[in-house]
Amino acid sequence: MENLKDVLTDIFGKNGREILSGICSGKNVNQIIQNLSPNVRKKSAQIRELLDKEISQSAVIRLNICLKLIKDFDDSIEHLEKEIFNYAYGNHKQEMEILMSVPGIGELGAATLIAEIGNFKDFASGDKLASWLGLVPNVYQSADKYHNGRITKRGPKGARWILTQIAQAAARTRNSKLKEFFNRKKKSIGHAKAIIALARKIATIIWHLITNDEMYEDETGYVKGEGQRRKIVETEIFSVDERISIISEIFAIVEKKKPDI
Incomplete structure (x- = not known):
């Protein structure tokens, strides 16, 4: 899989993750390729050549762990962005x-x-x-x-x-x-x-x-298009008991990670 970066701009982008997750889930080459974007499908011959190579079980396990970590990070970023934009638009x-x-x-x-x-x-x-x-x-x-x-x-x-x-x-x-x-x-x-x-x-x-509470105006004729605005959703509110539980879990993890003396 070392040469996948020669075919894709970002191996952990949308198409890269489609290929990697397809490998982990046992999809065949045709199933993986048909789910890629049209621009990447043009490189199907190169992708097919790469995917025809045998991949060890240990490599698939490590790959699967990496994909799960990336998804967890993406989910966390999405959650934080939601809170940031809720606050920005609200205040x-x-x-x-x-x-x-x-x-x-x-x-x-x-x-x-x-x-x-x-x-x-x-x-x-x-x-x-x-x-x-x-x-x-x-x-x-x-x-x-x-x-x-x-x-x-x-x-x-x-x-x-x-x-x-x-x-x-x-x-x-x-x-x-x-x-x-x-x-x-x-x-x-x-x-x-x-x-x-x-x-x-x-x-x-x-x-x-x-x-001065003014909008930007440009006499050259520039008009900014209407960008898609995020939907403001209700922020998740944690009760006192839930906050204590979260803090307790953090302390438990820290204690577990302490080295033996």
Whole structure:
């Protein structure tokens, strides 16, 4: 199975897991291939060649354990995301809608920015916010001249990272002023620095929008499509007894894992 990564971009993606779970459940090659996406089925000859190889019982056992672990992690992430978006829409619905009106910002980006930045009105200006996020350059003096260095990277790494990802997405958005801004900057300072400059610009824009309770508007004709919104479901409430039981189970696991002395 070492060569499966040569056929698939991600062996633990949807198609990869379909193949691996098919092997573990004893499906034949045709059954596995017919459940793959059309693009991957085009590589059926390569996949068939790989699956025709004999796989040891111990390898299948280990593979099955790995797949179960991945599913457990996916289920846990889905549960946490549900709680995060329940809270975000329940307590910051207007901020979520405003942020998601900006090119490049989706639900995850909006929720992350709200969590990392908190109250946008704590900052006197968009430039102050950008400075706090560490998206402004260091300025140093040499003789009588001032020079701009690399960005300061102060402030929360999570917010700076998500803004960089948002800038990458905004730079690819058609018919938007943000893309035009990126393309202008790219010609003079290169791709990497232009992305940081765009992230800084987006930081100042979202500060203005949220503090003024406005939606993003773009005179170039850009209109953001309606993305699918998550359904807000009722949060699971644990009773006092259930919480005590969970904590007791954690302590029992910790005690069991303690080495003998």
